[in-house]
Amino acid sequence: MDKVPVRRVKRPALGASTAAAVAPTDYRSTLLLGSVFVIATCGLIYELIAGTLASYLLGDSVLQFSTIIGAYLFAMGIGSWLSRYLGGSLLRWFIQLEILVGLVGGFSAPLLFLVFEHVSSFRLILYALVGLTGVLVGLEIPLLMRILEGRFEFKDLVSRVFTFDYIGALLASLVFPLVLVPQLGLIRTSLLCGALNVVVAGIALYRFPETRPFRRSMGGALVASLLALAVAFGFAERLQAYTEGLAFQDQVIYTKTTPYQRLVLTKNQRELRLFLNGNLQFSSADEYRYHEALVHPVMQALPQARRVLVLGGGDGLAVRELLKYPQLQHIDLVDLDAGMTQLFQHNQMLLELNHRSLLNPKVRVINADAYQWVRQDSSRYDCIIVDFPDPGNYSIGKLYSAAFYRALEQRLAPGGWAVVQSTSPYVARRSFWCVAHTLEAAGFTALPYHCYVPSFGEWGFVLAGRNRHWRPDAGPLPPGLRYVTPATIRAMRFFPPDMSEVPTEINQLNNQALVRYFEEDWGPYVH
Secondary structure (H helix, E strand, C coil): CCCCCCCCCCCCCCCCCCHHHCCCCCHHHHHHHHHHHHHHHHHHHHHHHHHHHHHHHHCCCHHHHHHHHHHHHHHHHHHHHHHHHCCCCHHHHHHHHHHHHHHHHHCHHHHHHHHHCCCCCHHHHHHHHHHHHHHHHHHHHHHHHHHHCCCCCHHHHHHHHHHHHHHHHHHHHHHHHHHHHHHHHHHHHHHHHHHHHHHHHHHHHHHCHHHHHHHHHHHHHHHHHHHHHHHHHHCHHHHHHHHHHHHCCCEEEEEEECCCCEEEEEECCCCEEEEECCEEEEECCCHHHHHHHHHHHHHHCCCCCCEEEEEECCCCHHHHHHCCCCCCCEEEEECCCHHHHHHHHHCHHHHHHHCCHHHCCCEEEECCCHHHHHHHCCCCEEEEEEECCCCCCHHHHHHHCHHHHHHHHCCEEEEEEEEEECCCCCCCHHHHHHHHHHHHHCCCEEEEEEEEECCCEEEEEEEEECCCCCCCCCCCCCCCCCCCCHHHHHHHCCCCHHHCCCCCCCCCCCCCHHHHHHHHHHHHHCC
């Protein structure tokens, strides 16, 4: 029987543009498209980790995220441009790049935490890592498109690759703040993403026949990389404890990363200290000075007060002072971070410090964004205590804006007063007076005052009401106070020349002048 000659079908040239010339999609093409999804997800997470870590270590500022994102995208552009020079086995280049991305991106967070306390040029190392990661990630997508070029029509190739790319970016933006950071923390998140990149390299290495010539040599590097990432993942808590031990002088006894901030509690023989994103929130040795000064001057003007609203103050220390007034019937505390309020509702040492205030039946704890809650609430309060963190970024700066204060005014009952913690009038003079001027612009009578807290230095507050008749002696002070007396309250209203009033802009939502003042005032004191 005659043999029928077999014609060998030649694969269409790379870049063929007609549908007829494109090979049908196979499972390997699907694997490569899936790789785009993983690459995009991990790539954006590396970027978010760098921005978040920079804000933790260098201060909460929009500048950190803005410059990190800009540098990362610029580096990706450089990587995309450099991809044109990669030739030979594109799959081999892709696998090598995935392993490199996994190692560089995966170990970026542990490395940055480790070097922060040891080098003076931390920003140089930070941006070098951001740039290197960006270049490597920027090389990947163009390289994958070249590998897939002969498997899809060009218009389908572009649409599919970028569809997977953008979906991966969306997933990263959701799971990073909602799942990864609160459940794993920054170090384990970066190591997990690094492992995912290496797994993608492993799938490409063992599922494509073109890789057989170099499987043995690259397989060893792949296994070693996965092992290194896995070991680091297992020791992540010890590594975090070690780095925080370097950053804090005292023993670290509690740490937690919530969706909103990093909580660190330290202890020595004399005191407990709480740090939020590396910034001291209070010391148990002298916090009574701050909280007595925050609460009692305003309460002296309101002997008939029955309902109080506390915004911020998730530690329950301001509420502890309020509960010294038996006439109070109800206290609402609104704090964004459930991790914060739960810590101060369950930790025995902290329960002793706040006198179990957040468990008192008069107190209702609400975990919500104060800006939205104040605008939506319909209740009226005789007294409002505003105890937010300092305005170090725009998300907090909006809580010191004229728009927020106008909404706050709607929550005050007739004759009611509010008090706002307002940073240091000595170190951050413009910031302090900006708060006072913004309250006045919102229609309040603003009465600034200050006290000395050893852990912070001079610290400022502003009383805000609808009228100018504030009577600090209208009611008696509760017994047992350690700092505030009628004489202390009168002295708090005096400002020496180096803290006296200076002109400032009003803090509006569209200019956030206060955030700018705060960064400039505190900048020389930031590590």
